[in-house]
Amino acid sequence: MIARIHGTIVASTADSVIVDTHGIGYEIHLPRTLLASHEVNDVVTFYTSFIVREDSHTLYGFASLEQRSLFGQLIGVTGIGPKVALSLLSSLSDNDLRVAVANGDVTRLSKVPGIGKKTAERLILEMKGKLDLRGIAATPASARDSDVIDILQGLGYSAAEANAAVSSIAADASEALDDRIRLALRYFGGV
Template sequence: MYEYIIGKVVDVYEDCLIVENNNIGYKIYTSKYSLSNLDLKKDVKIYTYLNVREDGIFLFGFSSKEEMEMFELLLLVSKIGPKTAIGVLSTLSYNDIKLAILNNDVKVLCKAPGIGKKTANRIILELKDRIDDNIAVDNSFNFLDDNCIEEAINALMVLGYTKKEIDRVLFKIDTEDLDTEEIIKSALKRLSK
């Protein structure tokens, strides 16, 4: 029904954002990757998926067309709903998922919450023919880096920062080559601004 929404990001939460368009605030559930690409008070284009269930109407959205397409592909797999698909996309980039499917890599898919061996095998079986071989360059934040990020988050929360504040800052830091202490220092510099 809705292909995308262009509007101003007025708030960001752990699993969703509020986009204001024509004085209407849309609550859009999304992945950590899409949240990492957003800036408050800036206009964004969010590709959307409307999910109607008997317990409510939910809007899911993503900052890139590729992530949206992967979300829709994951929904084609039996027993995977929108929340599980969001969990997968919050843990693995769409390229990681593509590579895992193309390489029959069950182990990688099992890193996502709610995905066991049976479900991972089902994803591979049901999506292998639907995935193209082109892997785009993806410089997305890797949510599986190591325990340094987890330790940094816990330390910052002890210092009184909320998970929401910490997530916003961490998404803007290249943590790949940093240890826990360096991540904390970088985050504190941004949090104190």
């Protein structure tokens, strides 16, 4: 198993990078948020999961051992393969994914590309008792904040950026949706 790769990014595609390690280039598929944070010529270290299928041998890379472990748990769910697991990790932060599973939030999970209602329900059922819930937000985002996050993602912000913006809203701020959107956009320097 290839568990970790350290090297220099020499090329990038829409969903992967090629990392040169001592003259050998490894193609590594990454979550979109991680992919967006690196450029060609960056020196990187990725924790990897090597998936062998009948027709392919594919490396998936992650920023931390915890995220790699979460990926492993996701692909253990019936009906979720590596591409769908990567889509989940691209669309939701690790924390948001854990909160959505812990709260049984089928709606939030089914908004992820490749996840329908039945798959979301199966994911919740199979993972609810297996996830490490230490370190996640003590109180889940309100439905209103979930709407703000969805709107920000619709505007092109990543899940991590949208969550950071919502987290920046003061606890005593207005509960009106339009006010919360405006406050979240201020995080990015708009409105």
